[in-house]
Amino acid sequence: MVAESAAPVIVFDGVCLLCSRWVRFLLKHDRAQRYRFASMQSEGGRGLLLAHGLDPDSPLSFLLVEDGHGYTDTDAIARVLHGLQHRRWRWLGGALRLLPRWLRDPAYRFVARHRYRIFGQSRGCFLPTPEQHARFMT
Template sequence: MATEAAPVIVFDGVCLLCSRWVDFILRHDRDGRFRLAAMQGDHGSSLLRAHGLSPDDPTSFLLVQDGHGYTDTDAIARVLGQLGRGWALVGGLLRAVPKFLRDPAYRWVARHRYRLFGRREQCRVPDAVHAARFLD
């Protein structure tokens, strides 16, 4: 199970695409190494501010690991790299795409995520099985 020093993924708790990403993490992170924090919660918004991102208008994905904040596709590739060999390969392929191409594409999707994928009326509430993985 994850500890307090575990890496933290900050996600948009009302975004349906982000909820699917969280489901993916919960399914593939079998060792429970990642903790999760909605940007709408105290932990998530504090982490965003601490790493220079606005909790009111985040267009970046944030992974906080070993005291460092990783954003956008670097964060995604880093998470994938820790989910096992198959996903590590996908993360490596993502990193092979030049950053000047992959990050703007990611940010475009992030800016339009509600229109493209929808949104919840309220923040995602974890089920009892996974509640310990969420910080708020």
């Protein structure tokens, strides 16, 4: 089992361009540096996916690990947005949770299944800047 961080950890697909944009968005808007990141291609990311019942070779789910609990799909996205400091992102996270899961999760999963075709894929994983490096797990 992978040791879990005290800070919430976001496991993302490091070669997915949409996922990399999401991480860049969070690096910009998470001014308190609350979240840490692990690509699903890393040992730590794979371990977290396995520990929370997700297939690291075929993840269709975004994973947030917070306080020892794993959150996926739109629940994870809503929790992350609500955890940001700016009022508009907190509001958006709360509004997302008002939609029924049976409506929001299938839409999320459709995008997740087709993310490479819709948004593209890079040949290598997202690389943080030296200033951001401490926020990433290996």
